[in-house]
Amino acid sequence: MQETTIDKSFKTEPYQINMGPQHPATHGVLRLVLTIDGEIIKKVEPDLGYIHRSIEKMCERDSYQQIVHLTDRMDYLSSHINNEAVCLTVENALELEIPERVKYVRTIIGELTRIASHCLWWGVMGMDVGALTTYFYGFRDREMINDIFEETCGARLTMNYNVPGGLMFDIHPNFVKRTKDFIAHFKTKLPEYDRLLTENVIFQKRTKGVGILSKEDAISFGATGPVGRASGFSCDVRKHHPYSALDKVTFNEALKTEGDTFARYQVRIQEMWESLSIVEQLIDNIPEGDFRVATKAVIKLPKGEFYQKVETARGELGVYIISTGTKNPYRLKFRSPGFSNLSLLNHISVGGKIGDLVATMATLDLVIPDIDR
Amino acid sequence: MNISLSITKNIHDWLLSIMPESAANIVEMVLIGLLYLAIFAILGLFLVLLERRIAAWFQLRIGPNRVGFHGLLQTMADALKLLSKELTGTTKADKFLYNLAPYFVIVSSLMALAVIPFTKEFHAFDINIGIFFLIAISSVGVIGILLGGWASNNKFALIGAMRSGVQTISYELSVALSLLTMIIITGSLQLSEIIEVQKSGWLIVQGHIPAIIAFMVFMISGTAESNRAPFDMVEAESELGAGFHTEYSGMKFAYFFLAEFINMFIIAAIAATVFFGGWLSPFGITESIPWLGVFWFLGKTFILVFLMMWFRWTFPRLRVDQLLTLEWKYLLPINLVNIIIMALIVWLNLTIQF
Amino acid sequence: MTNEELQDLIGSWFPNPETDKFSEIVEASETEGSSEEALEPSKPINPSLLEFTQEGSQFLNINVNPKQLHALMNQLKSNEQTNFDYLFCLSGVDWGEALGVVYHLESTTHRHTIVVKANTKDREKPTLDSVYNIWATAEFHEREVFDFFGIKFNNHPNLKRLFLTDDWEGYPLRKDYVDEINMVIK
Numbered sequence: 034m035q036e037t038t039i040d041k042s043f044k045t046e047p048y049q050i051n052m053g054p055q056h057p058a059t060h061g062v063l064r065l066v067l068t069i070d071g072e073i074i075k076k077v078e079p080d081l082g083y084i085h086r087s088i089e090k091m092c093e094r095d096s097y098q099q100i101v102h103l104t105d106r107m108d109y110l111s112s113h114i115n116n117e118a119v120c121l122t123v124e125n126a127l128e129l130e131i132p133e134r135v136k137y138v139r140t141i142i143g144e145l146t147r148i149a150s151h152c153l154w155w156g157v158m159g160m161d162v163g164a165l166t167t168y169f170y171g172f173r174d175r176e177m178i179n180d181i182f183e184e185t186c187g188a189r190l191t192m193n194y195n196v197p198g199g200l201m202f203d204i205h206p207n208f209v210k211r212t213k214d215f216i217a218h219f220k221t222k223l224p225e226y227d228r229l230l231t232e233n234v235i236f237q238k239r240t241k242g243v244g245i246l247s248k249e250d251a252i253s254f255g256a257t258g259p260v261g262r263a264s265g266f267s268c269d270v271r272k273h274h275p276y277s278a279l280d281k282v283t284f285n286e287a288l289k290t291e292g293d294t295f296a297r298y299q300v301r302i303q304e305m306w307e308s309l310s311i312v313e314q315l316i317d318n319i320p321e322g323d324f325r326v327a328t329k330a331v332i333k334l335p336k337g338e339f340y341q342k343v344e345t346a347r348g349e350l351g352v353y354i355i356s357t358g359t360k361n362p363y364r365l366k367f368r369s370p371g372f373s374n375l376s377l378l379n380h381i382s383v384g385g386k387i388g389d390l391v392a393t394m395a396t397l398d399l400v401i402p403d404i405d406r
Numbered sequence: 407m408n409i410s411l412s413i414t415k416n417i418h419d420w421l422l423s424i425m426p427e428s429a430a431n432i433v434e435m436v437l438i439g440l441l442y443l444a445i446f447a448i449l450g451l452f453l454v455l456l457e458r459r460i461a462a463w464f465q466l467r468i469g470p471n472r473v474g475f476h477g478l479l480q481t482m483a484d485a486l487k488l489l490s491k492e493l494t495g496t497t498k499a500d501k502f503l504y505n506l507a508p509y510f511v512i513v514s515s516l517m518a519l520a521v522i523p524f525t526k527e528f529h530a531f532d533i534n535i536g537i538f539f540l541i542a543i544s545s546v547g548v549i550g551i552l553l554g555g556w557a558s559n560n561k562f563a564l565i566g567a568m569r570s571g572v573q574t575i576s577y578e579l580s581v582a583l584s585l586l587t588m589i590i591i592t593g594s595l596q597l598s599e600i601i602e603v604q605k606s607g608w609l610i611v612q613g614h615i616p617a618i619i620a621f622m623v624f625m626i627s628g629t630a631e632s633n634r635a636p637f638d639m640v641e642a643e644s645e646l647g648a649g650f651h652t653e654y655s656g657m658k659f660a661y662f663f664l665a666e667f668i669n670m671f672i673i674a675a676i677a678a679t680v681f682f683g684g685w686l687s688p689f690g691i692t693e694s695i696p697w698l699g700v701f702w703f704l705g706k707t708f709i710l711v712f713l714m715m716w717f718r719w720t721f722p723r724l725r726v727d728q729l730l731t732l733e734w735k736y737l738l739p740i741n742l743v744n745i746i747i748m749a750l751i752v753w754l755n756l757t758i759q760f
Numbered sequence: 761m762t763n764e765e766l767q768d769l770i771g772s773w774f775p776n777p778e779t780d781k782f783s784e785i786v787e788a789s790e791t792e793g794s795s796e797e798a799l800e801p802s803k804p805i806n807p808s809l810l811e812f813t814q815e816g817s818q819f820l821n822i823n824v825n826p827k828q829l830h831a832l833m834n835q836l837k838s839n840e841q842t843n844f845d846y847l848f849c850l851s852g853v854d855w856g857e858a859l860g861v862v863y864h865l866e867s868t869t870h871r872h873t874i875v876v877k878a879n880t881k882d883r884e885k886p887t888l889d890s891v892y893n894i895w896a897t898a899e900f901h902e903r904e905v906f907d908f909f910g911i912k913f914n915n916h917p918n919l920k921r922l923f924l925t926d927d928w929e930g931y932p933l934r935k936d937y938v939d940e941i942n943m944v945i946k
Contacts, residue, residue: 057643081922081923082922087933090932163638163642164722166464170466230722233722235636235722235723236722238728239723239725252846254895254897273871337816340864342848364853366862368848368851368864375900387565391645
């Protein structure tokens with residue numbers, strides 16, 4: 034007789050759930066296919082491409098001046114730094130001598146962009162862990178920076194202030210004064226951030242020891258920006274490969290060794306202080322001079338390969354141009370920080386709860402157009 | 407029915423004059439029911455507006471201020487909009503349970519409202535097991551949430567509902583035990599008697615240290631019981647979208663929404679009744695004008711409601727395991743010890759009485 | 761390390777068997793005195809299988825045969841002197857007749873940079889070895905390259921379309937990709 038065994042044990046099985054593409058915590062159109070056992074994450078699989086525009090292919094068709102405008106639409110929160118990356122690549126390839134004034138202004142606006150981006154991140158970080166009020170506090174301060182940008186270059190988000198060879202126009206006469214006002218204002222507001230969120234017991238409980246990324250893994254996954262630095266990976270491009278006026282300032286690279294969500298949070302708060310200090314060092318010393326050097330109407334890069342890295346608010350952005358000597362690049366690759374940072378999400382969130390995943394994702398600070406280039 | 411305001415007495419006499427006594431009683435009950443439904447709706451809408459204005463105040467915003475005087479009609483307009491919205495649902499949902507769920511939630515909070523003593527006269531149902539009734543009824547609402555989450559046929563809703571179940575079952579203990587601590591002083595479960603006892607000092611003063619501990623535990627677990635931040639695991643909009651009411655729309659969603667606010671009011675009202683003397687005025691300054699009690703009661707309640715809103719707009723949300731840790735490892739042991747201390751204090755006559 | 765030192769060191773890992781054969785043959789010819797044809801090289805024989813160049817690039821470039829790719833990468837990462845532990849950019853390139861992948865490597869200890877290029881002439885079934893077990897970041901970057909260039913990576917754990925749908929035809933970033941509706945060609 035054949036014996037049939039019936040398994041009477043109480044069996045559970047993991048199930049799959051779609052986080053996104055329309056989900057409050059994915060900040061855009063990122064879709065995560067989660068495999069969950071109850072509340073515990075077993076696997077996170079990102080599904081990308083919902084807003085992929087193939088900017089790299091479009092670049093192969095466009096002139097170098099046009100490419101600058103496309104980069105706004107990648108990491109829209111660091112648009113100025115993205116523009117700068119392409120401009121620096123082109124300028125280095127052409128071996129252009131860029132006026133000091135341009136370098137200073139680029140660095141100042143770049144650091145203000147970083148503060149603005151981190152302000153927004155801070156607000157959203159709070160919202161992701163359930164403290165909705167932070168969002169408005171972050172936006173209040175970001176708004177001041179956006180106003181400064183609007184006055185100088187006419188745009189608040191997608192700035193297009195850089196052109197190969199310099200800046201599109203000179204800074205507004207009010208720029209220096211308003212930037213100084215902002216610094217004075219923000220220095221009183223940053224401690225408020227700490228009081229509202231950093232020092233909150235619930236927040237610390239939610240973030241400490243969550244989503245730990247070791248230094249080896251951070252390097253192996255190419256985690257850059259605050260994510261890498263929170264794990265002890267000294268990866269600040271501004272320090273190791275200074276560009277524009279960054280070699281004229283002194284600042285500390287915000288480094289932590291814990292590698293958890295709270296460390297990533299602290300690194301970003303620390304970075305806002307450092308950016309403030311960089312702006313402070315430069316704002317009084319903007320040299321007089323041209324805001325642009327003349328380039329040819331049609332820029333042709335010499336034959337060869339050019340690579341330039343810059344530090345955006347999210348990490349290391351690399352621009353890799355292969356030129357055949359024509360007015361278009363033969364191939365242009367953007368090494369976007371968000372893409373590499375996303376690749377480690379599965380690694381650090383497995384074993385945590387859904388709430389941990391949301392907190393972890395918030396500190397990776399993903400901007401989806403940066404991933405879906 | 408303990409209604410002796412002159413208006414209600416007049417209505418009572420008038421009804422008795424035109425119909426037999428049993429019919430008059432039934433009509434009276436229906437009228438009271440309608441009155442409480444109206445209170446429910448107005449209170450709910452007002453609390454939503456209050457929350458929005460307070461949130462705006464915390465968040466450097468202005469908040470609703472266009473519809474009506476200072477935006478007073480804003481939530482009314484919202485309710486009208488919700489009424490006119492299509493009631494959508496998932497195709498494979500369990501239709502019966504799906505539609506039943508909002509009523510569970512709303513009926514349980516309405517029943518709880520019935521025993522709240524607004525003043526000495528304005529008290530629909532002064533049952534002798536008032537506190538016990540409140541504790542029992544307030545946990546019925548979770549059935550509605552569980553049903554709604556289960557019947558929606560949506561995984562996010564189900565996770566939210568399960569979290570709600572876990573949370574309510576856990577925090578129910580602390581709510582009951584912290585109230586029990588105060589019952590040791592009053593020796594009665596009847597709400598009107600509890601208030602009478604407080605004529606010689608509010609219970610939070612009478613019971614001093616253990617009463618303050620009990621009050622804090624009650625506010626924490628009460629916030630958790632009404633599923634509000636920082637314990638809003640059930641909704642957790644950044645994790646679960648909208649939690650258990652993801653698939654609800656229109657008025658059915660509004661029921662859940664209103665019930666949440668009424669629950670918050672109920673928790674605050676219990677706290678005001680048990681710890682802060684309900685409709686009693688401080689030091690009996692308006693004892694000669696009994697109808698002012700309703701203002702004292704509402705004033706105390708809204709201060710506590712404000713406290714809960716304050717929590718909500720400043721604290722981040724807990725994680726689900728931390729939520730359970732807080733209850734089972736901290737609040738429950740504290741509570742048990744607290745009861746013993748309170749019992750000792752009452753036994754040794756160490757209570758403070760004026 | 762300077763680029764020259766890197767070139768000498770890395771080149772020595774993959775000695776060119778041609779040079780060995782040459783010396784063997786020279787030794788053999790000394791003893792036997794036969795097979796003298798085709799021994800005179802028209803250009804100096806590269807002592808390594810790897811081709812080094814710095815022309816038109818700010819970094820030292822290595823062209824590697826796909827067969828040696830994985831071994832080279834492994835060595836670049838694990839060797840104490842090179843220690844290229846940070847793969848900061850992995851790009852697919854359509855070179856025209858060949859498809860290739862460009863690896864930008866940096867060492868976080870020595871702070872030197874190198875570029876490795878591997879090309880395959882097979883446009884129908886281009887295949888390269890995956891380096892995901894050397895640098896974890898390669899998993900996603902290789903999926904991107906597979907998505908846009910159709911280069912298959914051996915031993916890749918999860919090689920499927922990343923951005924595009926599974927039923928997408930063709931590989932958009934190749935130069936011969938045609939899409940008359942969505943592409944604006946000037």
